[in-house]
Amino acid sequence: MAITLPNMVLSLKGHRHSTPFPSKKPPPSPLLRRKNLFQGAETPPPVIPKVLSKTTGSMTSIIKELDREEQKEKEEEQSNERKLSDYWREIQGQDDWVGMLDPIDPLLRSELIRYGEMAQSCYDAFDFDPFSKYCGTCRFIRRRFFDSLGLTSLGYDVTRYLYATSNINLPNFFKKSRWPKVWSRNANWIGYVAVSNDETSERLGRRDITIAWRGTVTRLEWIADLMDFLRPISSDKIIPCPDPTVKAEAGFLDLYTDKDENCRFCKYSAREQILTEVRKLIYQYPNEELSITITGHSLGSALAILSAYDIVETGLNLTDDGRAVPVCVFSFSGPRVGNIRFKERLEGLGVKVLRVVNVHDTVPKVPGLFFNEQVPKLVQKMAEGLPWCYSHVGIELELDHKNSPFLKDASAPTNFHNLEAHLHLLDGYHGKGKRFVLSSKRDIALVNKAADFLKDHHLVPPFWRQDENKGMVRNQEGRWVQPERPKLDDHPPDMHHHIKHLGLPSDS
Template structure:
C-alpha cells in the first residue's frame, strides 16, 4: 500500500475526511477490527476460573475471532498479551472483585495485545506495521474497571512526561485519574501485573522497533471506549518515549476525553504523532467528561451519524438500547463503511462489510434482515461432551 503514510495521517488526513476517502474507510475498519478482537476473545464467563483472560492463545487469536480468512485476514503475528490492574483505586473495605475469580490474580484482566506484520503483510502493506490494540469495558459484567471510569479527577501524567534525568517537567499535562491509574498501576500480588500495562507495552514496542530498525516502520494504536482512552495515552507515550522518528498513529473509536488542554497541545506538538478520533454523533461517551471540569479533546475528529443508517433500529423505543447501539464498535465500523459525510442525509455502504456483524453483541439491525441478536457466543458456553457422554467445561485462559 503505497499511500500508507497518507492514511496514517502524515498529512493530517487533509482532504480525506469529508467525504471519507475509500482507502481510509478500509484502513479504519482494518484497525477497528483489531480493537474488536479484544472484545471477541475476552472470557466473561463468571463460572470460569480464567474469567477476565483471553479465551485464545496469541497464535490462534485472529483465526478464532474471524480475522483469518478472506478480506478479514490479518497478516500479523501477536507477540504479547497485555494485562492491567485496577486495584490501586479501590478504597479499603470495598470488596468489588474483577469478575468472579478467587485467586490471587483476580485484580488483573487481559486488556489487549501487541502484534507485528508478517513478511507477507509487509509485502502487502508496504511497511512493517506494529499494532497495539486495547480493550474497552465489558458492559455485561460488574468489573473494577467501572471504578476507574468514574474517577473524574485530573492528575499529572508524570510517568509519561518526564525529562531524561527523570525529573518532572514544568506544567505537566493532566489526565483522567482512572485511565492513568489503569495504564500505570502495578499489583505485586498478581503474576500478570508485577509491571504495569504501560511498562508491558513500551517494553514490547521498543523491542520490535529495535528488531526492525532497518525497515520502513509504522506504529498504530487502536481501541474503543475505555480502550480508546488508553489508546490516546499510549500513543502519546510511544511517540514521546519509544518511537524516535517513526510515525505513530492512533485511531481511538468512541473515545472519552482523556486530559486537559495542555495534553491536547503537547500531543499536537509531537512531530511523529497523529491522532484521529472517530465519533458517532448520538454517542454520549465522546462528549464526557465535559469541558467545564477541565477536559479537552486530543487529535482530529471524524464524525459519523448512526441515525442515518437505514439498516439500524434507530426508530425503536428505549433510550438504553439506543445509547448502546450508538456506542457499539461494530456500529461504528458499519458507519465508517457507509457514511456520506456529516452534511449528507443519505447512507450508502461503500465498503462491502457484512451487516450481520452489527448484531454480534446487540440487537441493532432491523428485523427484516433476519440476523439473530447478540450471536457472538462461545459454543455451549465452553461445555464439551466427553467420550462417556458427560459434559465438562473446557476451561482455558491466556
C-alpha cells in the same frame, strides 16, 4: 398493452448501450445517447409511446440514479487501484487527514475498518463469563489469536498479550470469576501487541506495529467509576513530562501505570509491558520502514491515546539512526483523556489521532461535560486550573447512525456506543450530506453481534454471538465440564533487560 416501469427502465438501459441508428460512424457515447433521449439533439430520439409520457420524469430520475451509482462504483475502483504502500503516510495522518474525510478517502475508510476490527477482536476474544474459571483472560492462545477469530487475512502476528491489575478505581472494567481457584485474582487481559508479517508489510508499505486495547464489556457503568479529576502526568514520576501542567484523568493513569508485585501477570504495569515490547520490535527490524498504530474503543480508546503520548514523550519511537517512527491513533467512541495542555503537548510531539464518533453517543462527551474544548476561549482560560477542564485531541470524524437505513431510529444508548455499529457506519459513509451506501458490502449482521440495533425486518437475532454450549464440553465420563486451557503466557524472560535499557523504575 401496458408496459411496466421496470421494463421501461430496462428498455431504456438497452438504448444506452446499443447503437440506435445504423451508421458507419462510431456509436455515440452513453452520455451523448442519454442527451439525445431526454434533452433533445440533432439526432432524433427514439420513439416513446404516448402512454408512457407521464412516467418519463420518473424514468429520468431512476436512470440518473443508476448513472450516479455507476459513476460511484467507477470512482471506488479507481481509488482502490491506488496502492496503499504509496499512500500509507497520508492514511496515518501525515497531513492531519486534510481533504480525506469529506468525502472520505476509500483507502482511509478501509484502513479504519481494518484497525477497528483489531479493536473489536479484543471484545470477541475476552472471557467475561463469571462462571468461567478463566474469566478475565483471552479465550485463545497468542499464536492462534487471529486464526481463532477468523481474521487470518489481517496478516499480523500477536507478539504479546497485555494485562492490567484490578487494584484501581475502575472496577467495572474488570471481570472476576466466581470459582474459588482461578488463574489470577487481580489481573485482567486488556489487549495485545501485534506486528505485520512480511506479505502484509509489503502491501502496507512498512512494518506496522499495532497495539490494540480492550474497552469495557459492561455497558456504560464504567463512566460512573471515573474519578473525573485531572492529575499531572508527571506526579508519580512514572511518565516523564517536563511540564507539570500537562494532566490526564486519574483513573486512566492508574490503569496504565499500576502493578501488583504479588501477581505474576501484573508484576509489570501495562505501561512497562507496552514500552518493552515496542522497543524490542523496533530493534528487531532495524533497517525497515516502520509505523506504530494504536487502536481502541471506549475506555480502550483513552488508553490508546495515553500510551501513544507516552511512547513519543519517552522517545521510544526514535531509532538509532535518528529516524522518528510515526505514531498514529485510530480511536473509536473514546472519552476525553486530558486537559488542554495535554492536547497541546501530544500534538506538538507529532502524535496523530483520528477519533471516530457517533454524534448521538454520550461517551465522547465525558469527562468534562461543562468545561471542555467547546466552551469559549476565555472560559477555557479561566477554567484551565480546575481539575475538571478537559479537551479532546486530534481530528474528529463524525458519523450519524440515523443516516443508515439498516438501523433502528430509536434504540438504547448502548447501541449508539457499539463498535460494530461504528464500523457499519464507516462502511456506508461517503461524506457529509451524501447518501449512505455500503462500500465493501460488510455484513450488516455483525451489528447485532452484541447488540439489538438492526431493524427487525432484516431478521437478524439480537446478541446472536454465543460460545457453543457456553464453552462446556463432555468429558470421558459423559459429564459436562469446562475444559482446561493451555498454560497462559507469562512475561518474556528478557523483560528486565529491556526495562533496564529504557531506564524504567522497577522493583521486579
